Amino acid sequence: MHVIEVKNIIIPLFAFPIFGNLILWAIAKIGPSYKNYSLLHRIFRTALVLSSCAFAYLSFSGAGLHACGFIVNPVTSALSALTCLVGASVLRFSVRYLQADPKLPHFMSDLHLTLAAISTFMIADNIWLFVAAWVLISLTLHRLLLFYPERPGAKAAASKKFFLARASDVCLIGACVIWAFVLKIGAFSDLGGLATPAQDGAFNWSLASALLIIAAAVLKSAQFPVHGWLVEVMETPTPVSALLHAGVVNAGGVLLIRAAPLFSHNPSPLMLLGCFALLSMIMGTLAIAAQTSVKARLAWSTVAQMGFMLLQCAIGAFAAALFHIIVHALYKAQAFLSAGEASPDLTEDARPEGSVWPSVALILACGAAIAIFAPSPDLALSGCALLAAISQMSARRPMASLAAGVFLVSLIGFNHLIWRIGISMPDLRPHNGVLDRLFSLGLVLLALVQRALSAPSLAPIQKALKVHARNGFYINAVLNRSLSL
Template sequence: MKYLSICTISFMILFSFSLSLFIMGMIFIMNNNSIFIEWEVISMNSMSVVMTLLLDWMSLVFMSFVLMISSLVIFYSKEYMKSDFKINRFIMLVLMFVSSMMLLIISPNLISILLGWDGLGLVSYCLVIYFQNVKSYNAGMLTALSNRIGDVALLLAIAWMLNYGSWNYIFYLEIFKNDFSMKMIGSLIMLAAMTKSAQIPFSSWLPAAMAAPTPVSALVHSSTLVTAGVYLLIRFNILLVDSWMGNLLLLLSGLTMFMAGLGANYEFDLKKIIALSTLSQLGLMMSTLSMGYYKLAFFHLLTHALFKALLFMCAGAIIHNMNNCQDIRLMGSLSLMMPLTSSCFNVSNLALCGMPFLAGFYSKDLILEFVSMSYINLFSFFLFFFSTGLTVSYSFRLVYYSMTSDSIFTSLNMLNDEGWIMLKSMLGLLILSIFGGSMLSWLIFFTPITIVLPFYLKSLTMFVCIVGGFMGYLISNISLFFYNKTLNNYNMSYFLGSMWFMPYISTYGIINYSFMMGSMLVKNFDQGWSEFFGGQQLYLNLIKNSQLNQMMQNNNLKIYLMSFLFWIVILYIFLFFM
């Protein structure tokens, strides 16, 4: 069949590109190389349009990871989307999405970054509304409008960069670190990154974007759309150190991490739990970045991409088998009926929690130990560790509901592990989720990082994880008691479970009132006063004058008599007063 060929060809091309880019990245790391390419697209008289590309170890390794995950996602879609008649269109959209991300990664120039940035925004809208129902349209509109704020900030940054004579920001970061204009550009870039990476107060679009097909969610939440903001700030990391921007970002990203962890513990939609977990990890990356540890943030970005893509793929396989049901309360005993998928699901969940020697452990443990020895306030310290505990709590709650409890879906179910194409994709990511963290830590950090801390601080990470996991299991196990308590504090539960009312503020509040204000301005100004004193009034005056002129030119005797009498009266009055 035709769609098999396009999936297979795309998979093979992307996978081979990924391997070659990874090898190039390793060579660049060892030799400490970076290549800056300028390509003159067009030259006319004194004007030249130049396309610039930056190839260093960071961009090459990140591109190889994006291509690896997207190749496996496309291969996974071959079976997941096989009932879709328009699968070619879906694959083309995914390829456009990946190519926009590629452009963003290798651009040291704000103009070409904007091309990739807007490409991501446009294609993500097309993918979110892919299933074409009211919920998808609403989610797509929320996603697009939230991201437009960041797009406008990026446009303003481009306008401000005119002060420097070039849009290649990479040249100016060191020189203008203490310059006011560069700080303004940095704050606009930070705003753009916060919208794309869904930090507070722009968090509501990320769970809403779950209306997209699951393979798209696996790609978006692991290595493309939401990580674009983090990657952009990694490039601008110098501007965040010892500045008000870094302090503000530390506060907002810490609160994002905390809010997402709390919300996931109250959520029952499988995909939304994983989406909130992505939001929590994005908060962790952003807060690490705001403290100046950009290599650590990049390290966690890569390891998170591996296990999060696997987590979404497993969730997709489960939803597929459960006849498109996403409610975790109806799941249960999946470990008996889908053992291979359940194993992949549990490994990715443990990697997310920071289980020793899985991918997530190497980055999360290192980040938390760096936090323990950093000069930050007690509130931020609390947010870091408490959010880590919440991560383990919702992960264990998810495992309890889906794996161990009794299934109450249907009396006759067809749950099985027979989707071999999906399983092959998942097993590829499973190997990377197990070995990827250690491999990357050996490659990125040449010398082993030894952090010496007091015993209680050193063991605090493990203690928080154990307590969080125990609480998650306990709350799920004695759910009747927990439900009674949540019903007693219904308002509090509703507040925590709905992301601190952020979706309502974004949709009913900001977007709704923005449209209402726009409508009022159009009605009162464009179609009101400006019409009355502008075009319409001019038009009416011209019509009246034309009619008067036409009447005068009709050679009517009455008009001449009237005008004669009028002038006689005027003359008489003049002579009388003289």
């Protein structure tokens, strides 16, 4: 009886963001103006925030449930809480941002449909339902990217994104075809029951599907060398940029986390994923320091952060990758929605005087101490990641850096809590944690190189590196030429 009562509560709770967005999509589609349903829209946004609180509670309660092709577990609950919170923020901002635009109802209808697809994607367990949501997200986002079709830059970037998205769709569908018709698997929850790898001489279909999943994730998350579209879609409305960078681009990481059991028998493809992710993280981190506009820095930041998140998946730290998705999505949504309030101190002229090397030495010493003496590899990974972020902040805002240091302890504790509650996904990392600690220290070193590019006086080699980094090392130009864009 208790199980029936729980199902009667949980199933409508998870269905609410999906059907609520679909209802408002239909109303916005047929309604003559936004004013006709503004009150209903406010109620819905409030309900989304309350739902995010309920989902957050379920993510820690460990509740598990399968119904109607969906799954409720700590992972999907945390992702649903994130979707509701970011969705409510973007919806509220969109109303104010486009209140004088006559195309507001059309924009809101496409936005609601996109949020419904994302909500479905986060909790889908059936592989074909997951594929349908994956494809629908891309198609509805394409309409949002072309909200101003008269802008040639937006049109070219959306066309490139559409082409790459179809390639990722083909990869995901190919993997699901192998699962369904060869391996006889119809849901992500069944991946844990995969048989052992194929014997010598037999084709390893499981390995083939793992490679296709990695290809789909790299294409979806704008990783090297197909990252260019993400830094070009700057002419789209700000709410779309916030939703793209805080939600849609995370789809590749979500796919890898949901398919994590697949790699317990096929860990070798993760090395390939690590190569793409590492290159993306290095290139994005260096490019950030060379950009002159706020939105360009945020876009390159997303490329680097997605590389970092996929690199966590590559070393088998899937729970840490989930933590990264949540924190990055909240930060990037806030950053884009407040981009218009950016302070002038973000310009090159506001860089501090004096040498950066004393602070570089101090940060490097702290990073080495965290990487070596942290009680667990998980804490070393989180501590060095956040120390790298603080090293950038300290150049301009010393007091904010101090506050971030306090926040560092809280975030490390939260990450440790995620590991303690035992999220149901495999941990494929070496037991000694040496790889994690070396990666943690390398992350701090990369941040220090970026810091050196922000110095007030640059050596000739630094100036040359900065010019190349500002242009993304010309990788995107080569891709544009090959696609004739």
